[in-house]
Amino acid sequence: MKLIQSITLKIVPVVLLISLFSCKEEVTVVSKEEGKTVSEQGAHPNLILTAQGVKDIRAQLGSIPIFDASLKAVQEEVDAEIALGIDTPIPHDYSGGYTHVRHKSNMLMLQKAGVLYQILDDEKYAKYVKDMLIQYEAMYKTLPLHPKTRSYARGKLFWQCLNDANWLVYVSQAYDCVYNYLSEEERNKLEANLFKPFADHISVDSPQFYQRVHNHSTWGNAAVGMIGLVMNDEELIDRALYGIKDLKLDTEEKDDDGGFLNKDGKAGFLANIEEPFSPDGYYNEGPYYQRYAMYPFLIFAEGLHNVKPELKIFEYKEGVLLKSINALLNLSDADGDFFPLNDGQKGMSYYNDALVTATDISYYFGKQDPGLLSIAEKQNKVLLDDSGLAVALGIKKGLAKPFEKKSINLSDGPEGTQGGVGILRNEDIELVFKYAAQGSSHGHYDKLSYSLYENGEEVIQDYGLARFVNIEQKGGGNYLKENKTWAKQTIAHNTVTQNETSHFEGKYEIGSQHHSVLHYFSSDNDNVQVASAKEVNAYPGTEMLRTMAIIKDADFDKPYVLDIMKVVSNKANQYDFPYYFLGQVLNTNFEYKVPETLRALGSKNGYQHLYLEGTAKSEKENTKFSWLNKGKFYSLTTVSNANDDILFTRIGANDPEFNLRREAALMLRRKNTENTLFVSAIEAHGSYSPVSESAVNSNSAITALKIVLDTEDFTAIAITNVNGTTKLFITANTDADKEVRHNLKINGKEYEWSGPYCFK
Amino acid sequence: MKLIQSITLKIVPVVLLISLFSCKEEVTVVSKEEGKTVSEQGAHPNLILTAQGVKDIRAQLGSIPIFDASLKAVQEEVDAEIALGIDTPIPHDYSGGYTHVRHKSNMLMLQKAGVLYQILDDEKYAKYVKDMLIQYEAMYKTLPLHPKTRSYARGKLFWQCLNDANWLVYVSQAYDCVYNYLSEEERNKLEANLFKPFADHISVDSPQFYQRVHNHSTWGNAAVGMIGLVMNDEELIDRALYGIKDLKLDTEEKDDDGGFLNKDGKAGFLANIEEPFSPDGYYNEGPYYQRYAMYPFLIFAEGLHNVKPELKIFEYKEGVLLKSINALLNLSDADGDFFPLNDGQKGMSYYNDALVTATDISYYFGKQDPGLLSIAEKQNKVLLDDSGLAVALGIKKGLAKPFEKKSINLSDGPEGTQGGVGILRNEDIELVFKYAAQGSSHGHYDKLSYSLYENGEEVIQDYGLARFVNIEQKGGGNYLKENKTWAKQTIAHNTVTQNETSHFEGKYEIGSQHHSVLHYFSSDNDNVQVASAKEVNAYPGTEMLRTMAIIKDADFDKPYVLDIMKVVSNKANQYDFPYYFLGQVLNTNFEYKVPETLRALGSKNGYQHLYLEGTAKSEKENTKFSWLNKGKFYSLTTVSNANDDILFTRIGANDPEFNLRREAALMLRRKNTENTLFVSAIEAHGSYSPVSESAVNSNSAITALKIVLDTEDFTAIAITNVNGTTKLFITANTDADKEVRHNLKINGKEYEWSGPYCFK
Incomplete structure (x- = not known):
């Protein structure tokens, strides 16, 4: 009183x-x-x-x-x-x-x-x-x-x-x-x-x-x-x-x-x-x-x-x-x-x-x-x-016009200097690339992570939170403990986890001091939209430069994603690189084994929530994986190292109250590696209707994805289509100035262009 | 030539x-x-x-x-x-x-x-x-x-x-x-x-x-x-x-x-x-x-x-x-x-x-x-x-009128005498009760099975087939082997599996000789729609009489389902009784344990495809379980025997090509039992919107479900609501004549009615 x-x-x-x-x-x-x-x-x-x-x-x-x-x-x-x-x-x-x-x-x-x-x-x-x-x-x-x-x-x-x-x-x-x-x-x-x-x-x-x-x-x-x-x-x-x-x-x-x-x-x-x-x-x-x-x-x-x-x-x-x-x-x-x-x-x-x-x-x-x-x-x-x-x-008065969403880069931080979020859009494909600061207490440890959408449907998902807001039966409607043990952890996101620990050790005190840095964002060319950003603090001694592009090419049904994750480290590490695809597995170009019993993939940092559902070794230069989600086909083509493990995982281990959704991922695991490059193409293609039961364009159009050059300054990727056409995407790793001219000889051929990337 | x-x-x-x-x-x-x-x-x-x-x-x-x-x-x-x-x-x-x-x-x-x-x-x-x-x-x-x-x-x-x-x-x-x-x-x-x-x-x-x-x-x-x-x-x-x-x-x-x-x-x-x-x-x-x-x-x-x-x-x-x-x-x-x-x-x-x-x-x-x-x-x-x-x-000419779908009973067989399918409908709730003949080579072994819908969304699902029609990557678009090993098996359905074997031993030669028999179908009363049918051949020596009702009662938000499965056998058996709910677990009124590793529940008859995700013993007279699916709440209340095991299962074990959907069930297991009664109420209630984030009416309205009488001739169930109101549903197990008058004394009170069931 x-x-x-x-x-x-x-x-x-x-x-x-x-x-x-x-x-x-x-x-x-x-x-x-x-x-x-x-x-x-x-x-x-x-x-x-x-x-x-x-x-x-x-x-x-x-x-x-x-x-x-x-x-x-x-x-x-x-x-x-x-x-x-x-x-x-x-x-x-x-x-x-x-x-x-x-x-x-x-x-x-x-x-x-x-x-x-x-x-x-x-x-x-x-x-x-x-x-x-x-x-x-x-x-x-x-x-x-x-x-x-x-x-x-x-x-x-x-x-x-x-x-x-x-x-x-x-x-x-x-x-x-x-x-x-x-x-x-x-x-x-x-x-x-x-x-x-x-x-x-x-x-x-x-x-x-x-x-x-x-x-x-x-x-x-x-x-x-x-x-x-x-x-x-x-x-x-x-x-x-x-x-x-x-x-x-x-x-x-x-x-x-x-x-x-x-x-x-x-x-x-x-x-x-x-x-x-x-x-x-x-x-x-x-x-x-x-x-x-x-x-x-x-x-x-x-x-x-x-x-x-x-x-x-x-x-x-x-x-x-x-x-x-x-x-x-x-x-x-x-x-x-x-x-x-x-x-x-x-x-x-x-x-x-x-x-x-x-x-x-x-x-x-x-x-x-x-x-x-x-x-x-x-x-x-x-x-x-x-x-x-x-x-x-x-x-x-009839003044309404469609609200047009285009590719957009949004800086983070009071002065706009603490990284940001880049959204790449082309036709129905949207890619959200996050290179922002920590995001206060609601931030996740997911530097250089992304999620992918087609026409409003998630294709490669970001898990979101572990909470049922306002549903009293689920922990009073508040944050569930799995929000910390799973949703915030790096392994829950589509980015690199090093040595099974989260970025910044999953510590807010450290994470909130850092942000990623934009390398370049380019949306001038309607057919090639690119975002590139660098993270050097998530794992001290390791630098990650990720360049993501949506490319519209006449040889392809729909715009496809090119993803180049360049990792440079001063020591050998294990890198885990998951794809949280939604939908059902269609096929792979590799043989995999499924275990008799499902066990958790690890004991902490989010790994304790993943069941291991399948394992394989990469067999070819490209590892390919296709899936079907809500009537659309998707294919991942990724450049394999002979050393790579391929894991099928599913969320849900150590989840005693069924708080997590039982969703899957395909994960690449590269062990005992210092510097490396993860290069992938993700295609959306075709469609399936359960009403007409017709499957249209259900196969990947990429026959080869190849790293043709990787230096400190440049990385060049060749994408070959079923029609036999090969296109080259070159990204500048150091000098991303819009005006600067680059010259480069690859396999005896001269490439000359201005600006941070080249696609031809 | x-x-x-x-x-x-x-x-x-x-x-x-x-x-x-x-x-x-x-x-x-x-x-x-x-x-x-x-x-x-x-x-x-x-x-x-x-x-x-x-x-x-x-x-x-x-x-x-x-x-x-x-x-x-x-x-x-x-x-x-x-x-x-x-x-x-x-x-x-x-x-x-x-x-x-x-x-x-x-x-x-x-x-x-x-x-x-x-x-x-x-x-x-x-x-x-x-x-x-x-x-x-x-x-x-x-x-x-x-x-x-x-x-x-x-x-x-x-x-x-x-x-x-x-x-x-x-x-x-x-x-x-x-x-x-x-x-x-x-x-x-x-x-x-x-x-x-x-x-x-x-x-x-x-x-x-x-x-x-x-x-x-x-x-x-x-x-x-x-x-x-x-x-x-x-x-x-x-x-x-x-x-x-x-x-x-x-x-x-x-x-x-x-x-x-x-x-x-x-x-x-x-x-x-x-x-x-x-x-x-x-x-x-x-x-x-x-x-x-x-x-x-x-x-x-x-x-x-x-x-x-x-x-x-x-x-x-x-x-x-x-x-x-x-x-x-x-x-x-x-x-x-x-x-x-x-x-x-x-x-x-x-x-x-x-x-x-x-x-x-x-x-x-x-x-x-x-x-x-x-x-x-x-x-x-x-x-x-x-x-x-x-x-x-x-x-x-503007002649179109809505196509009204009401409760309907469709007989099976050339003469209409080989069982059938009853569809109960009230407001947005639809229940499909199958007591038909085998259905030729495309039939499943699922006598007296059902599935439940609310406004076009599956609530308790029937799995359907295991096939990706016309999708070449999945077994040439044809039936997958899991169609036989899983989808057709009894345990894949919402009905009783006895001793972990399918109806008719899962044999077409036997199944195609039999059909269930309609006991009664009643849709005259807008508020109480009932279908009841009997199966005596699925497991020789065991008779199953299932009575399913959709009841619209002013004390409830939406129409609810009452399910009475009466099993009479000449020997002791194990009965498995699953609910293939879709959605996410909200809460239970029992403590359950989740295993560290997931193992298959069995080795054949479909059990090899089920992971065991959680186990419990029934603790109270009623076992309660709630879940959330697509913005709607559902609650199961079932009469427990002290003897009952409660299992959480998930489809997906022994599925080496990821052909099956990873969907869940709650399963009651009653061991070493001759005659028994499975009595359940399934409520749809309230709603949740992720846009307004408001959870409306998220709790079950049933406080007690009780078997007050079970004889050869009658089974009577009392349903008590949170408001304290108790209603009685009595079904006649032997004489389902529409005209016949029944007299029954239950707990000192006289009940008198005409026809196969009474609800008051």
Whole structure:
């Protein structure tokens, strides 16, 4: 009870301050009191909905199909909830449990009901909001910490502060919508007993959650800032923008996921924009978490834009918030599913509501890109605010054009100098090449890893996370222990594992100090898209330079992938090089044995989760392997060393709760080797329909893949097609300057070209 | 060469006969020569397209959208082929290989080009047909048997007669379309050197293929009959309808699949209608093969209807051909995919071209069911003939209505007395309960087995076949050895396996003599749909009575399944009772152990293909298990004996070529038991979206499942819901009469009802 009392004392001035203005509208007085600046307190709503916006929306209602439909859906949803009655249960459960789900649903209903009140001018919605808020106020004022103890920062309504912050981000909007409907007395009560202590709990009382550069903190910052904007509380607004004043945290402490709590002392909303976003708009944790962080970033930015236009938040860091939306949309496959880099749950897509927000805000506050309208059409939903209105009108006017995704390179790091992610695209083939920094606590140890897609389907997969988000039966919906023991480990990824240990020994302290370095990225030639990057820190003494290309060649059915992994080491190692193909084995050009019993391939670093399902020795100059996945054929052709082991593996060993998916890989193992080159071509070809039962073009078109040159400066690969045509791909290993001219004699033939690679 | 010569000699009279009429049109002369009757030789085309039909189609062209679109698609396809030029390579490959694919494509192109010639009246199509036929004629007259030797009946163009028969079914139509375009001399040459010897090769020269009741033979019969109709060759037509005259085959010989070649001497098209179709239209091999056989059945029937209307083929056996289309459509899930009973390849659906034929023919020659129009709309394609025109006009007129699939019981056997298949449907839940006869050589040993679907997704799967049809890399696209060692075995199915041996010892000779017997089927009550059947021959001395119900109860989210398997035996046995669930394990109410290494569960009868992934002992009165599949939750609640072992298994052991899918099962094992009862409830509940990440209703709603009575005459199960409500399901085990009144006292309470079951 001490805590509550001290908070109550602290907020007295704020309550007084607010009461000064609470009965007025359209006040433009600027006042200072106890160090707080109160500027332009406008009419409510003014946070997300604006008074003018509401007027415009009401004028257009009934003639803006996608907006009308979105409104109708929300209305039906809220009406159904109102009919069921209000329930604000005493918090008890983890994610997925009843009280968790209920409070989560309540926050959404409050926000929606608030909006409905404004747009439809129907008091029943305002009353619903008011009644529920009053119930929350009655409960919250004596509410202890949430009984579940697993979180590094426990909330009160939820088991972790993060969810409490979610709640306040939504409920701030609801409060803004009914602000004028409430009496001054009601507002005072809510602010004193609910909103201010709520904001304090997730900030000053939980600095380990709040005072960081992390997506959790972004939610915290936005929550505090948004309620601050509605309450016109400059102290809260400042705390939101700049973090808790004069607070220094232990820079060595870690959170539940193993990330540092506050390594460099930066905090607050602006720092959270500064740090995680690169100038290209790439978010360091990857698209899954960017999607999650996007909503508070954008919704608070929208609020700031409306209430504090002088901050020019959408121009901050050269407009990185809007750029990040474009980056995020580009980090999705053909179906709109985000690439599951780092701890990403598969299936998350731009159909998520956060992306409805992002798309609409980007359209309205950005340059009215007609490509965004086509995404809004697919989402079939708009925000019920000014931005959603703009999108609805754009669609109505027929302005939508397809959102074209091309090859794109996205730098990582606050200055764009900490590696990045390159996406190569040609026709239906997409390759995601990751050479980024660690990605905070959600990062995986997978330098120079990639995943491959055809038309939105995974071909060579990235496993993603080991978690069933919000499914209570699976570890409370939280990260499962296999996320650390499997999903984060290097062997779970399509890159080189040396001596059965993960990159950076799988240690966050080391990994977070390093990043890979772009060698070159080239997408000028429509037929040859190349990304090349280098990693020298993952294994001290070993350098890895990986060059990946998608090549469209008339001799081939579809664009194919060329993959050149050059490894240089100062000692002999074992290199494991897996291909996490999805689908069913068709055939191989080598004989393999399958064991009678399945055993784990190793005992640690992820190897303990792999069953060994088959073994072979490479027999020919090229090892070939074909598989079938979702009606399409794929073939891998790789240059073999006589020394190579070929392993078939399957995920699932030492998985006592069936937390992992039983998926396969083909793995090349090269033992006792210093320098080496892994060269592979991956073809997508043909198709199979179980309806027509016809198999079209089911065989690889490559008859030979050959290393014709490999020096410090150049690597040259010859690709020979069934038609007998041979093409050469030469990549420059040292000088990747765009302008430099190269001369090279290979097998008596002169090659001359400019730039980092040559294909002819 | 001897063979060819003898055929040439044989067909001389026919050539003479045809030359009598070939220069005339609309001839109505009836003539007899050498025992053949030639009746009503009409104008060509008269087989599938008719002269009047062509006239009607031409008159409507451009105003019948789905027909116009189908025509355009065919035209584009054929034009592209014409541009590529004609290739009739010397046969060499198995399914999936070039020459196979080429000749298969040629047969389709010929048929399509013929139709285009008629509809568009453009000579280039007729010329294309003529040129290709002449090439075939030149090749065929000296063509030896196909070089591949695997088939029990080798073809000439293809490795098996079956494919040769396919070819002739299509090419007969092409020939009919260009009949009048060809000169008499050309026709004579084609008939003498190509069509007649071709028809002879697949019939008189391959009686082991032709002279059977089997889908292969149906193709053979139709091929011979259709070319006979075009050539107006009564001998061929007779051979098609009634089989090869005076031929008796060894009744003990078997084909490649282990089926008897000709056990009872029946043969010919009419016998092939008589035998495999039950009066309800169920085809004894199951829907996958029905679909395959459907095309020759219907297209030959259409030809017979047009050329020999006096046969009244569509009224044959009380109109079973049209009934069978309705049965087949009902044997598909919500997406139109056929249930993979017996050797069925998953993914085959009513989008297959054979079903376009079936749908259009059923509409046109049947009762113009508007439900068929909605399927045609989904197929987005119609036949380019009179029936397709009728469908296109129906759709154009807006007559289409949804094709409603309800619970349906389909009897098996020529007289409908050899068991059957019951499909229970309620809302999105579909349960397919199989109590049929063996299903010829494509049958599985799975008496009283079932599979469960929700909205077109498999929940508890039937494995289907072990084959990659037409994918050459996988055993030439043919049946894999795992089809016998795994897919056909009882343990691969959701039914009881006794003492680790399959039903009927897995022997076709025994299995084909028996069938299960319907106890009752009840679908009158919308909320309770029940199928119950008995099997007494699978394991001599053991009787199995299985009663499966789908129950819609207001206390439950969705309809749930109740499964009562009553086993009575004259000795103690081990019973294995698997659930082939698809998806990922969520949780259990029992502790289980997972082994360090995976070993096969057994050494034969399919057990050699199962890895043991986890073991437990039942701890409570109910064993509970939940899983997640494609965004939906499922829970199994089963009544446990203290004695029960619970096993987690996974398919894939002893699978040296990765031919099997690595899918899981939960298996109950009850050892050393005579009589017993397996009682389970399977609930579908709630949903999970990876986009919203919200888990709705993720827990089972059943708190207790209890056997409250089990006597020879009755079994009563109490189902208690989380709300505390208890319902009783009582099934009559002996007297299932609809009218009979039952009285029963259970725990002091009187139950009185009429009919086979009671639910209250």
